[in-house]
Amino acid sequence: MMEIPLAMLPVGAKGKITRIRGGRGLVRRLSDMGFTRDAEVTVVCSHSSPNPGHGGPLVVEVKDSRIAFGRGIAVKIMVQEVDN
Amino acid sequence: MGFNKNVGKTIAVYSFVIGILYAIFGILEILVGWGDFVGTGVSFIQPIELAGVNVVPPDVFGGIMLLIIGAVYLTGVREQTKAEREGLSFLLVGSLLAAVFFMVYLVIMLANGVGYVFQFEDWLEWIWLDDLRPGIWLFLLALPGAYLAFTKKEWRE
Amino acid sequence: MVYTVALIGNPNVGKSVIFNNLVPGARQHVGNWPGKTVEKKEGKCVHKGTELKIVDLPGTYSLTARAVDELIARNYIVEEKPEVVVHIIDASNIERNLYLTFLLLELEANVVIALNMFDVAKEKGYKIDVKKLSKQLGVSIVPTAATTKEGMKELKDEIVYAAQKKGLVKVKPVITYGEKIEDLIQSIVDIIKDGMLAQKYPPRWLAIKLLEKDEDVLEKIKGSRYQNELMEVIMKAKNVLGDDPELVLADKRYDLISTILATSLVRGAKKWTLTDMLDKVFIHKGLGIPVFIALFWAMFRFAYDASAPFMEIIGLFFEKLAEASAGIPNEVLASLIGDGIFGGLGFILTFIPPIFFLFLGISILEDSGYLARAAFIMDRIMFKLGLHGRSFIPMLLGFGCNIPAMMATRSIEGEKDRLITLLVNPFISCGARLPVYILIAGTFFGSMATTAIWSMYFLGIVVAILLALLLRKTILRGEPAPFIMELPLYKAPTFHGSVIHMWERGVQFLKKAGTYLLAGAIILWFLSTFPWGAEVELSYTGQIGHALAPLFAPLGFDWRIVASLVFALLAKEIAVEALGIIYAVEGETAIGGALLASYNPVIGYTLMAFTLLYIPCVATIGTMKKESGSWKWTIFQLVLTLVVAYVVGLIITGIGALLGYV
Numbered sequence: 001m002m003e004i005p006l007a008m009l010p011v012g013a014k015g016k017i018t019r020i021r022g023g024r025g026l027v028r029r030l031s032d033m034g035f036t037r038d039a040e041v042t043v044v045c046s047h048s049s050p051n052p053g054h055g056g057p058l059v060v061e062v063k064d065s066r067i068a069f070g071r072g073i074a075v076k077i078m079v080q081e082v083d084n
Numbered sequence: 085m086g087f088n089k090n091v092g093k094t095i096a097v098y099s100f101v102i103g104i105l106y107a108i109f110g111i112l113e114i115l116v117g118w119g120d121f122v123g124t125g126v127s128f129i130q131p132i133e134l135a136g137v138n139v140v141p142p143d144v145f146g147g148i149m150l151l152i153i154g155a156v157y158l159t160g161v162r163e164q165t166k167a168e169r170e171g172l173s174f175l176l177v178g179s180l181l182a183a184v185f186f187m188v189y190l191v192i193m194l195a196n197g198v199g200y201v202f203q204f205e206d207w208l209e210w211i212w213l214d215d216l217r218p219g220i221w222l223f224l225l226a227l228p229g230a231y232l233a234f235t236k237k238e239w240r241e
Numbered sequence: 242m243v244y245t246v247a248l249i250g251n252p253n254v255g256k257s258v259i260f261n262n263l264v265p266g267a268r269q270h271v272g273n274w275p276g277k278t279v280e281k282k283e284g285k286c287v288h289k290g291t292e293l294k295i296v297d298l299p300g301t302y303s304l305t306a307r308a309v310d311e312l313i314a315r316n317y318i319v320e321e322k323p324e325v326v327v328h329i330i331d332a333s334n335i336e337r338n339l340y341l342t343f344l345l346l347e348l349e350a351n352v353v354i355a356l357n358m359f360d361v362a363k364e365k366g367y368k369i370d371v372k373k374l375s376k377q378l379g380v381s382i383v384p385t386a387a388t389t390k391e392g393m394k395e396l397k398d399e400i401v402y403a404a405q406k407k408g409l410v411k412v413k414p415v416i417t418y419g420e421k422i423e424d425l426i427q428s429i430v431d432i433i434k435d436g437m438l439a440q441k442y443p444p445r446w447l448a449i450k451l452l453e454k455d456e457d458v459l460e461k462i463k464g465s466r467y468q469n470e471l472m473e474v475i476m477k478a479k480n481v482l483g484d485d486p487e488l489v490l491a492d493k494r495y496d497l498i499s500t501i502l503a504t505s506l507v508r509g510a511k512k513w514t515l516t517d518m519l520d521k522v523f524i525h526k527g528l529g530i531p532v533f534i535a536l537f538w539a540m541f542r543f544a545y546d547a548s549a550p551f552m553e554i555i556g557l558f559f560e561k562l563a564e565a566s567a568g569i570p571n572e573v574l575a576s577l578i579g580d581g582i583f584g585g586l587g588f589i590l591t592f593i594p595p596i597f598f599l600f601l602g603i604s605i606l607e608d609s610g611y612l613a614r615a616a617f618i619m620d621r622i623m624f625k626l627g628l629h630g631r632s633f634i635p636m637l638l639g640f641g642c643n644i645p646a647m648m649a650t651r652s653i654e655g656e657k658d659r660l661i662t663l664l665v666n667p668f669i670s671c672g673a674r675l676p677v678y679i680l681i682a683g684t685f686f687g688s689m690a691t692t693a694i695w696s697m698y699f700l701g702i703v704v705a706i707l708l709a710l711l712l713r714k715t716i717l718r719g720e721p722a723p724f725i726m727e728l729p730l731y732k733a734p735t736f737h738g739s740v741i742h743m744w745e746r747g748v749q750f751l752k753k754a755g756t757y758l759l760a761g762a763i764i765l766w767f768l769s770t771f772p773w774g775a776e777v778e779l780s781y782t783g784q785i786g787h788a789l790a791p792l793f794a795p796l797g798f799d800w801r802i803v804a805s806l807v808f809a810l811l812a813k814e815i816a817v818e819a820l821g822i823i824y825a826v827e828g829e830t831a832i833g834g835a836l837l838a839s840y841n842p843v844i845g846y847t848l849m850a851f852t853l854l855y856i857p858c859v860a861t862i863g864t865m866k867k868e869s870g871s872w873k874w875t876i877f878q879l880v881l882t883l884v885v886a887y888v889v890g891l892i893i894t895g896i897g898a899l900l901g902y903v
Contacts, residue, residue, distance in 0.1 A: 024487070025307060026723060031491040032303035033725065034337040039495070044517075045524050047621070056621040057630075059524060059728060063336040066516075068617040070624060070724040121691065149538055152531040159528060169513065170521060177522035181535055188539045192546045199550035202557075207550070240513050 004081065007058065007074035009043045015079030016040055022076045034063035035077060087239040092167030095229075099164060099175055102226050103157030106150050106182070109218040112140045113147030120144075141217050150218060153181045172239060179230030186223035189215065243285075243292045244404040245321065249314055249345070250329035251338055252300035253610075253729035255357045258387040259329055260284075260297045261741065263397070271749065273870075274313050280651070288397040291404075296323065302337075304344045306457035308654070318350050319442055324404040326350040327396070332362035332369060332384070333730070335506060339498045342378065346416055349443040351407045352380045353399050360386040361730065366509020374505040378416075388735065418493045425452060425478050425486075432467050432474070452478055453487040516610075516730045523611065529618045536611070537637055540602035544641055545672065548594035555594070559587025573773065581766025582759070589758055589812045592642075595672065597747045599641045603634075603649070604742035608734035613726055620724050626706055627713035629658040629721045636662070636705065639669030640698070643857060644750055644864045651868070655722030663869055664878050665708045667857035668885070670701040673813040677852045680817050684833035685845035693846065697853050704854060704885060753867055754860035761811040761859040769808070769822070777823050782807055796851070796890040797844040806851070812858045843897030847890045855886035 003018045017039050020027045035041070039062055047056035059068045115128040121144040160174025193215035199207035232239075248263075250256045261269075264284030274281045282297040298317055299310035306312055318326060328345055330338040335356075345352050354375075362369065375382040383399050385392030417423055429448035433439050438447060438461060450458040451471060462468050475486075482489045522528055563583040569575035606612050612634060620630025631653045638646035646666050653659040678697055682690035713719075768781040777783050778800075786804030793803055801823045808819035817832065824835040836845070856879055857865070866875045 024485070028303075028305065028307070028487060028491070029723075029725065031488065031495075032305070032340065033727070034340075034495075036492050036495045037488075045520065047524075047526055057617055057724065059520070059617070064334045065337055066520075066728040068613070068620075068724075068726045068728050070620055070630070073723050073725065145538060149535045152535045155531065156522060156528055159522075159525075173518040173521035176518055177532065180519075181532065184536065184539050188543045188547075191543060195547040195550050199553065202550065202554065204550065204553045206553075240518070 002080070003078045005075040006041065006043075006060070006077040006079050007046075007071055009046075009079065009081065011043050011046050014040055014042045014082040016082050018078045018080055020077050022073075026073070026076070030073070030077070033067055034065065035067075039063065040082065041077075041079065087167055087169050087172065089167045091239070092164050092171070095175060095232075096161045096164035096171070098229055099157045099178070100161050102178070102182075102222075102229060103154045103161070105154070105225065106157065106218075106222055107154030109140065109222065110147045110150030110152075110154060113143045113150060113218070115147075116140050117142035117144040117147060139218075143217075146217075146219065149185065150222075153178060153185070156181060169240060172233060175229055176233040179226055179233050182223045182226040183230060185219045189217060189219045193220075243294055244325065244401070245294045245296065245323040246325045246327060246400055246404070247296045247298050247318060247321075247323040247350075248327050248329060249298045249318075249341070250300060250357075251302055251331065251334075251341060251727075253727060254300070254329045254331040254334075254338065255387045256297065256300055256329045257282075258738070259327075259355060259357065259385070259393075259396075260295065262387060262390055262393050263293075263295050266741070271745070279310050279313055288401055291401050293397075293400065293404075301341070303341065304348070306455050312457065315348070318345070318348055319446075324351060324407055325353055325400050327353050327355055327400060329355045329357050332356045332359045333365050333367060335362070335367075335369070336495075336498055336502060339378075339501070340494055342380070343416060343494045343497070346378075346380070347443075347446050347449055349446060351403055353396075353403045354378075354380055354382040355387075355392070355396055356382050356384045357387050359384040359392070360389070365514070366512060368507040368509070370505040374501065377501045377505065388738075416497060418490065418497075421482060422452075422486075422490065422493065425474065425481065428474055429471065432470050433462075436465065436467065438462065438465070449490065451475055453490060514730070519731050520614070520728070523614045524618060529614075533615050533618055536606065537615075540599070540606065541641060544595050544599040544602055548598045551594035552591045556587070556591045559583050559590065563587065576770055577763070577766060580770070581763055585762035585766060585811065585815075586758055588815065588818070589762070592673065592812075592814075593747075593751070596642050596645065596750065597743060599638070600645055600746045600750075601739060601743040603638065603645065604739040604746070605734045608732065608739050608742065610729045610731045613728045616726060617728065624721060624724070627710050627721060628662060629653055629655060630724045630726070632658060632662040635666060636669060639666050639671060641672055643667050643669065643671045643861045644754060645746065647861070647864045647868050648746065648750065657717045657719055658721050660869065660874065661709050661712050661717055663865060664712060664874070664881065665705040667861055667878070667882055668701050668705040668708065668854060670698050670853055671813075673858065674852055676814045677809075677816045678849055680820075680829055680833060681836070681845045681849050683829075684836050685842040693849070697849055700850060700889075701853055704889070708881075708885065750864075753863055757859045757863035758811070765808060765811050777804070777825070783823075796847050796887070796894055797840065798848070798851075799839070801839075802844075802848060806855070809852065810856060810859060812860070813852060816852060841897075843894060843900075847893045847897075850893055851886045851890050853886075854882060854889055856882050 004015075006015060009015055017035060017037055019037065020030055020035065022030075042061045043058065044061050044066060045059040047058070057068055057070045058074045059066055061067075118128055120142055156174055157178040160171045160178070163171030164175070193212060196207060196210055196215060197212060200210045248256055248260055260282060264286050268286065269282060269284040272281050273279065279299055284295050286293050286295060296317065298314040301308070301311045301314055304311050304315040306315075317323070326345055328342055330342070342352065342354065356369070356371065369384075371382050371384055381399055381403065383392055383396045385396055387393070418426075426445060426448045429451055430439075430444045433447060434444050447458060451462070452475060454475065462471060478486045523532060525532075563579045566575055566579035566583060569578065603612075606615070616630045616633060619633035623630050623632050632650070635646045635649045635653075638649055643666050646669070647663055650659050650662050650666075653662060674697070675694075678694045679690075682693040686693045765782070768785070769777065769783075771781055772779065778787075782804050783800065785807055786800035789803045789807075790798065790800040798806075801820070804823055805816045805819035809816035817829070820836070821832045824832060826832055826835055840848075856862075862875060862879065865878055866872065869875060
C-alpha cells in the first residue's frame with residue numbers, strides 16, 4: 001500500500017508509520033516521543049491541507065498521548081493508512 | 085437516557101437562545117461603547133438604564149467577548165439537532181466561557197466593593213448595581229446548560 | 242545518614258506535585274543548575290528517621306546529549322550517583338513513559354517507579370497489573386495519585402527501602418536487546434572495560450551510548466588509546482544491524498515495552514473523554530483563536546481590575562510609612578527612608594497585586610492544560626514571524642508586565658527562539674507605560690487621546706515583529722526549532738495548586754525585581770536629592786539631564802524630559818511623578834498644563850513612543866540577565882532598545898516637521 005505523508009491524512013484517520021524523512025535530530029526526537037516504525041497514529045485535529053505550502057499544525061494521538069506539531073514535521077512522517 | 089434526537093433538539097433550541105442572547109448583548113455593549121473607543125464620545129446608542137441599573141455598560145472589547153461566547157453556543161446548534169454528540173462540546177465550552185466571565189466580573193464587583201469600603205477616591209460613587217452587567221446575569225440563564233453538559237456523562241457515549 | 246533522591250519523569254506527569262508532597266514549601270530551595278538557565282529545585286525531608294535530600298531533575302522525554310535539560314538530568318544521575326532515582330510515570334500514558342525507564346535502567350540507576358495519575362488511568366478504563374509489571378522490569382512500583390496524596394506514604398517507604406538496599410544487591414540487567422545488539426554491546430564493553438571511563442561510568446551504558454554515537458560520550462573517548470578500535474566497531478554496527486543503531490535501539494526499546502505491556506496492561510474501550518470534547522472547540526479551526534482571545538482578555542481584565550483596590554491599599558500603607566519617617570531626626574536619613582525607599586520603592590510595590598493576579602491567571606491556564614493548546618493555535622502565525630509557537634504566550638503576557646512574560650520564555654526550547662523572544666519582549670507595551678500615555682495623550686490629543694494610546698500598543702507589536710524578523714535574518718539566523726508539543730489531558734486546576742504556583746513565581750519575581758528596585762530607588766533618590774538642598778535642576782539628575790540634553794535635541798527633548806526619562810529607568814510609570822517634581826507642580830492637570838506650555842503635540846507623541854521603546858525598567862533588565870544568563874545579551878538589549886527608540890523618535894519628528902511642526 002502507498003505511503004503518504006501524515007499531513008495528508010484526514011481527521012479521524014489512522015496510519016502506521018513506515019519511516020521518517022528527516023535529519024537525525026528530528027528522527028530521534030520524534031522516536032523519543034513515541035513515533036517509531038510501525039507505531040500507529042490517529043489524527044485528532046488537522047489545520048493542515050493537502051496543498052503544499054498551505055495548512056497548519058496537526059494534533060495526533062500516538063501511544064496513548066496527544067502530540068501536536070507543525071506541518072513542516074507532518075510532511076516528513078510517512079505512514080500507511082490503516083482501516084479503522 | 086442517551087443523547088437521542090429529542091434531547092438533541094431541546095439542547096439545540098436552548099443553545100440557540102443562549103447564543104443569540106449573548107450575541108445581542110455583545111453587540112449592544114459594542115454599540116454603546118463605540119464613542120469611548122474611538123475617542124469621539126459619541127456612540128451609536130446611549131447607555132441603557134433600567135431602574136438605575138446600568139444594563140448595558142459601554143465596553144467595546146467586553147462586547148466582542150460576549151459575541152465570541154454567543155458564537156461558540158451557536159456553532160454547536162447544527163450538530164445538536166442531528167443528535168451528534170460532538171455538538172455537546174460546544175455547549176460545554178460555551179458554558180465554561182460563560183462561567184469564566186461570570187466569575188471574573190463577580191470578582192471585579194467584589195474588589196470594587198473593597199474599594200468602596202475603604203472609601204478610596206475612585207470608588208466614592210460606586211454602587212454594586214453598576215457592575216451588574218450582562219456577563220453576570222446571562223450566566224444565570226446559561227447555568228442549566230452548564231450543569232447538564234458537565235454532569236450528564238451518559239450523553240457522551 | 243542523608244540519602245540523595247532524584248526525581249525524574251516526562252513533562253506533565255505530576256512531578257512537581259510529588260516534589261511538593263515530599264518537601265514542604267518552606268524547606269524547598271529554588272535556584273539554577275550551575276552555569277545554566279534551567280531551574281533547579283531541591284529540598285530536604287525526613288521519613289522514618291532517615292533524612293532525604295530530594296532533587297527535582299528537569300522533565301524530559303529522553304536522556305540524549307542533544308538538549309540542555311536532558312544532559313543536566315543525565316549528568317546528575319551518572320556523576321552525582323543519587324541513592325535512589327524516582328521515575329514518575331503517567332499511568333494513563335504508560336507506553337511512552339516507560340521509554341525513559343529503560344534509559345534509566347541502562348544508566349544502572351537505582352530506580353523506584355511512582356506510577357502516578359493512577360486515578361486518571363482508571364477513569365480511562367485501564368487495568369494495570371502492577372506486580373507483574375514490576376517483575377518484568379525488575380523495579381519496584383508504587384501506584385500514586387499525587388493530587389490526592391494517595392500512595393505518598395508508600396512511596397516514601399519504598400524510597401528509604403531502596404536506598405538502604407542499594408549496593409547490597411548487584412543490579413543485573415533484566416532488559417536485553419536481542420542477540421545482535423547485545424553482541425555489539427559486549428564487544429564494546431570488552432574494549433573499554435579496563436579503561437578509566439569504565440571505572441567512572443557503567444560500562445554497558447557507555448557501550449550503548451557509543452553505538453548511538455552520543456555526542457557527549459564520543460567527546461569523552463576522544464584521544465583515548467582505544468578510540469580507533471571503538472570507531473571501527475561503531476562504524477560496522479550500521480551494517481550489522483541494517484540501519485542506524487540509534488533508531489534500531491529506539492525501536493527495540495518500544496518493542497520490548499509493547500511485549501511487557503501486553504501482559505500487564507489492559508486498555509479499556511476507547512472512551513470519548515472530556516479532553517476530546519474540550520479540544521473540539523479549543524483547537525477548532527474557526528473558534529480556536531476567538532476563544533483564546535476571550536480567555537486571555539478575561540485574564541487581563543481580572544489581573545488589572547480586581548487588583549485596583551489592593552494597589553490603593555498598598556499605596557496608602559507606604560504613604561503612611563513615608564509620613565511617619567518624616568519624624569526621623571536626621572534630615573538626610575529621613576529623606577532617604579521617606580522619599581527614597583518608602584516613596585520610590587513603595588510606589589512601585591503598588592504594582593504587586595496586578596502582577597500576582599496575572600501570575601494566578603497564567604497558573605490556572607497552565608495547570609488546566611489549556612496553555613499548551615494556546616501555543617499550538619498560535620504556532621502558525623508565530624512561524625511566519627520566525628518565532629516558535631511557544632513565543633506567543635510571553636509576547637501576550639508582555640502586555641501586562643514584561644517580567645513574568647520573560648520568565649515565561651523558559652518553556653521555549655530552541656536557544657535562539659528563546660533569545661529572540663526575550664530580546665523583543667520589552668517592545669510590547671506593558672502596563673506601567675499606560676499612565677505615561679494617559680497623561681501625554683490626554684494633554685495633547687484631546688478627543689483623539691484613546692486612539693493615540695491604542696497606536697502605542699500597535700507600534701509596540703509592529704516593532705517587536707519587525708525586530709524579531711530582523712534578528713532572525715541576521716544575528717540569530719536559523720529556522721525556529723521544530724514545534725513538537727505534548728498536549729496533556731485537561732485537568733481542573735485546584736485552587737490550592739494554582740495559588741502555590743502563583744506564589745512561587747511571584748516570590749521569585751519579587752526577589753529578583755526587588756533587589757534591583759531597591760538599589761535603583763536608592764540610587765535615584767541620591768541623584769535627585771543631592772547636592773543636598775538644591776532644587777531639581779541643580780541636582781545630579783538635573784545635571785545628567787542637562788548633560789544629555791544635546792543628544793536628544795533632534796527629538797525636541799529638553800533637559801526636563803531627559804531627566805524624567807532617567808527617573809523612569811527605575812519604573813516607567815515614574816515618569817509622570819518625575820515630570821511633576823521637575824516642574825514643581827502636583828496633580829495630573831497641573832503637569833499636563835506645564836507640558837502643554839512647553840511642548841508641541843509632535844514632541845508629545847515622540848515622548849510617548851520613546852517611553853514605549855527605550856531602555857526597559859531596571860527590574861526588566863535584571864530579569865533579562867537572569868533569563869538569558871549573560872551580560873552580553875542584556876547589554877545588547879539595552880543598546881538595541883535605545884537605538885530603536887531613537888530612530889523611531891527621529892522618524893516621528895521628521896514626519897512632524899513635514900506636517901509643519903518644528
